[in-house]
């Protein structure tokens with residue numbers, strides 16, 4: 001079966017671009033036979049490789065990625081590994097209490113697994129910091145969202161702390177926010193450093209990672225899967241598909257996956273003294289369609305990152321003509337929050353593909369004989385991708401766990417309405433939601 005589309009993300013992967021250059025993993029340039037093939041080296045693919053190497057310590061594992069490790073969505077996100085429910089399609093991120101309790105348990109299992117990789121593989125501590133996050137509110141409506149969210153968290157038995165405008169300013173250096181809701185369980189990633197480091201440390205004489213090696217075709221014959229790349233091929237009895245929305249490009253979950261892009265801008269490094277507040281923090285918006293903002297600092301100074309806007313892209317690529325308007329929104333959001341930094345230039349601007357399902361479930365399970373899917377992370381791929389990868393590995397080796405049983409019991413991604421209703425509906429929903437977000441954007 002020929003793969004129909006390949007990853008295309010606009011702009012540079014900023015988190016990768018600000019790191020020192022690294023040794024390349026190299027592309028696949030031979031025909032190989034292995035015990036396990038993993039397609040995709042994002043959160044899901046790397047977690048699957050790690051879990052397989054624990055469960056089958058003498059097996060050979062090969063990972064292929066179309067892009068360089070750290071340049072795909074796993075290295076392009078805002079780096080918030082959130083333990084709490086984070087349903088982007090809801091008005092306050094929450095849902096049904098018992099479903100949310102299960103989501104929290106799954107998210108925390110993924111964070112614990114990532115923490116274990118950090119410790120066992122020696123990932124630099126600055127790549128993974130459990131410091132919590134704030135839900136920032138800039139309007140009366142945002143404050144109300146936070147109040148409702150806090151009540152929902154209380155029902156779930158989860159701690160949170162309300163912050164007033166002064167406390168928000170003391171943290172962020174910005175007078176923009178009326179208040180915030182702090183929750184302690186979020187991990188802040190330097191996402192490119194995290195995936196680059198995990199990938200590098202996983203490599204051994206048993207685990208091989210090839211980058212810039214897109215799988216062009218995948219077929220099964222004589223009990224083996226054959227993955228064809230440009231300059232080589234891999235044969236394996238079992239394959240884990242960890243390509244997020246591109247599961248559809250491999251012929252799976254057709255008309256069941258929602259493809260959206262979201263976008264980030266990162267300032268150049270500036271003298272940390274120019275902005276009061278703490279050196280490192282991250283906040284999500286009180287309205288799910290508002291702006292996520294982060295500050296990161298190191299010996300070279302501070303940088304601010306703004307992430308906002310979602311566009312619906314059923315063809316999994318963005319027309320560059322849209323980008324100018326999106327960067328303008330970033331600049332407006334940035335200026336409103338940090339007027340004293342007027343003149344500070346954005347050094348990097350980028351976008352990345354993420355995948356949702358209408359019923360907020362993953363595209364998970366054995367989709368063909370020996371072919372396991374760990375795809376569709378519903379916007380929270382740092383945790384849900386990690387979990388999907390771990391669980392796909394467990395399922396593929398026949399290792400039973402309560403969490404796997406729970407994941408297998410979830411519904412399949414719901415079918416999208418027919419075209420043009422799906423596209424018109426999604427675009428109208430996003431436009432309406434972004435208008436409703438108001439000053440939270």
Ligand SMILES: Cc1cc2nc3c(=O)[nH]c(=O)nc-3n(C[C@H](O)[C@H](O)[C@H](O)COP(=O)(O)OP(=O)(O)OC[C@H]3O[C@@H](n4cnc5c(N)ncnc54)[C@H](O)[C@@H]3O)c2cc1C
Pocket residue numbers: 003005006007039040041042043044045064065066067072073074075076077078079080081082213214215216242243244245246261262263264307351352353354355374375376377378379380381382383385
């Ligand atoms: C700007 C932005 C901000 C975000 N912020 C957050 C956040 O703060 N927190 C959070 O949890 N999530 C966030 N996300 C979402 C998160 O990045 C994704 O959900 C996550 O990366 C999904 O992980 P994954 O491993 O499933 O898929 P991906 O990271 O998309 O990895 C899939 C890999 O498969 C590879 N691939 C695809 N097709 C092929 C092929 N034919 N052959 C070989 N390889 C192939 C791709 O190159 C890619 O590297 C954000 C996303 C963006 C774009």
